[in-house]
Amino acid sequence: MRLQTKERFIGFLLVLPAFLVLIFLYVYPLIRAIWTSFLKDNHLTWANYGKVFEIYSRDVLYSVVMTTGVVLVVLVLSILLASYLRFKEWRFLDLMYRLPLFIPFLIVGHAMRIFLAPHGTLNNLLTRILRVEELPGFSRSWIGLLWTFVWVMTPYAALIVLGAFRALDSSYIEAARNLGASKAKVVFTVIMPMCKPSIMVAAILTFVRTISSLTIPVMIGPNTPNMITVDMMFRINFFNDWGVANALGVVSYLIVVVLAVYYLRFMATERGGIKG
Amino acid sequence: MAVLQAQGLYKSYGQVKALDDVNIEIEDSELLAVIGPSGSGKTTLLRSIAGFVQLDSGKIFIKSKDITDLPPEKRNVAMFFQNYALWPHMTVFENVAYGLKIRRYDKKAIREKVEWALDFLDIKSLAERKPNQLSGGQQQRVALARAIVVQPDVLLLDEPLSNLDAKIRMRIRFELKALQKKLQIATLYVTHDQEEALSIADRIAVMHNGKVLQIGTPQQVYKEPVNLFVADFIGVNSIVRIKPLDKDIVKVGNLEFQPQQGVLHLVIRAEEARVLPAKEHVTLKEGDLKLEGIIMGKLYLGSKHRYEIKIHGIEEILFINSEEAFKINEQIQIIIPKDSFFVYWQ
Numbered sequence: 085m086r087l088q089t090k091e092r093f094i095g096f097l098l099v100l101p102a103f104l105v106l107i108f109l110y111v112y113p114l115i116r117a118i119w120t121s122f123l124k125d126n127h128l129t130w131a132n133y134g135k136v137f138e139i140y141s142r143d144v145l146y147s148v149v150m151t152t153g154v155v156l157v158v159l160v161l162s163i164l165l166a167s168y169l170r171f172k173e174w175r176f177l178d179l180m181y182r183l184p185l186f187i188p189f190l191i192v193g194h195a196m197r198i199f200l201a202p203h204g205t206l207n208n209l210l211t212r213i214l215r216v217e218e219l220p221g222f223s224r225s226w227i228g229l230l231w232t233f234v235w236v237m238t239p240y241a242a243l244i245v246l247g248a249f250r251a252l253d254s255s256y257i258e259a260a261r262n263l264g265a266s267k268a269k270v271v272f273t274v275i276m277p278m279c280k281p282s283i284m285v286a287a288i289l290t291f292v293r294t295i296s297s298l299t300i301p302v303m304i305g306p307n308t309p310n311m312i313t314v315d316m317m318f319r320i321n322f323f324n325d326w327g328v329a330n331a332l333g334v335v336s337y338l339i340v341v342v343l344a345v346y347y348l349r350f351m352a353t354e355r356g357g358i359k360g
Numbered sequence: 361m362a363v364l365q366a367q368g369l370y371k372s373y374g375q376v377k378a379l380d381d382v383n384i385e386i387e388d389s390e391l392l393a394v395i396g397p398s399g400s401g402k403t404t405l406l407r408s409i410a411g412f413v414q415l416d417s418g419k420i421f422i423k424s425k426d427i428t429d430l431p432p433e434k435r436n437v438a439m440f441f442q443n444y445a446l447w448p449h450m451t452v453f454e455n456v457a458y459g460l461k462i463r464r465y466d467k468k469a470i471r472e473k474v475e476w477a478l479d480f481l482d483i484k485s486l487a488e489r490k491p492n493q494l495s496g497g498q499q500q501r502v503a504l505a506r507a508i509v510v511q512p513d514v515l516l517l518d519e520p521l522s523n524l525d526a527k528i529r530m531r532i533r534f535e536l537k538a539l540q541k542k543l544q545i546a547t548l549y550v551t552h553d554q555e556e557a558l559s560i561a562d563r564i565a566v567m568h569n570g571k572v573l574q575i576g577t578p579q580q581v582y583k584e585p586v587n588l589f590v591a592d593f594i595g596v597n598s599i600v601r602i603k604p605l606d607k608d609i610v611k612v613g614n615l616e617f618q619p620q621q622g623v624l625h626l627v628i629r630a631e632e633a634r635v636l637p638a639k640e641h642v643t644l645k646e647g648d649l650k651l652e653g654i655i656m657g658k659l660y661l662g663s664k665h666r667y668e669i670k671i672h673g674i675e676e677i678l679f680i681n682s683e684e685a686f687k688i689n690e691q692i693q694i695i696i697p698k699d700s701f702f703v704y705w706q
Binding site: 259262265278280 | 448
């Protein structure tokens, strides 16, 4: 009995560092952010949330729509890329698609500003090809933001999706081809359904990383509407308004939580565990 | 008429020749078993017919049509995979219906054909189950139903029984043979189990190092092996190797052999040899081999014993099964009928 207590204590000591990190760097800031979002002039109130819906509801919607759009485009590109590399070995492409993984967001933002500006690299090229004098720049529009997010997020998602596609036993693919299915048909009817959990992970990670990104929307996004993170930054930098900033943070957190719950339920169903 | 013809197939992986001038033909309704040890090229042959291996050279014809350069989906051959490769996200019905959907059959025709295949393999009750809710034997039937429902020109079976336990395997052998005869599909059956091949095949092709060493009926391959490898690979054998001294006659038991180049290899079908007490009088037929020796060890195998026997004048030990009970150190004689041992010089 005494030995059991001692073993338990050692076990507790072993997990303590990880537990403390979790408490101080995740649980405490989260609780504090939620708490602060309900404080105004040292009183508990819904006022900050009222302001969020009054001023920023369009931005919240914009953030969700933009992020969903990014996720969809990224998934399409990742699946196309992963499908191609699953069937054909091309080392050059295999290496190139990963390159953006090693480029910091700040550099990407700056590069895209130059590339997508009204007189940037892209327009210089297009005006010459199309023989027109002027073209609008994309660098401070939703198109530029979507473009840049897709550029940054696709390699992460493709890495996960391709990993899953490659891990799939070839016999499942060969069995389908053997019965007359083209490569495209095999992707839609066999590979994608069998790799659904990994595709879900890629989608959710892309969603979370996009909706919580600050650098890229600040550098590329339009002045209005804004992503939630940019609004939070303005609320703190220009108004020192931590209450509304935290309320915005809690709203974005809730959006992600909805996804997380959906994902956990999906995984439980996939594994044949808890359903419904 | 030959349904499948493979002519002069070559395939190398670096220095290793997986297929080395392979020529085979399968007649209508025939079951050709390809056997050989691991790495002999049998699976490469099967996969090249299915279209999953690109050949270095050679031609493959199905019903006289050259399919060598066709992609797998255009060959109308159905392959049965060793691990069954049933898609886990589909029900049994959906798995079996897959090939028909791809071929754009209408819903009614799909239902009818799938029900026929499920009925044929006696798994109709499993139609709505997912593969992970099936036993190994049931999965095997579903995989077979999926392959036959599309009415392929050639059925390719890759070690179909290897994942089943020994008892079920024995039963399924009979069923598989009956099924193939009923369906009348030209079938290529790859296995490393020679007993399985002997019992199920119309003809057998023995492969080694990418070459087909012998093609023939099970009886031909068993009774008239063309070389030492085939003789040794088929059946349960003991091999005796004797290096002749000078140009003397080589004497083994009661028989004498003229020396040739190399070493004499005597392959004995151990399952057909009889072990008798040394003193028992035996009338030998012409050409029968009689060896005398002593029991060195024995293992109890239930209905019989496996004896470790030292033959007088020969270094090597023979392993032979017998229903008779002998004691250790007992003097015995072994009688081997003339068509149950083979002599090769190499």
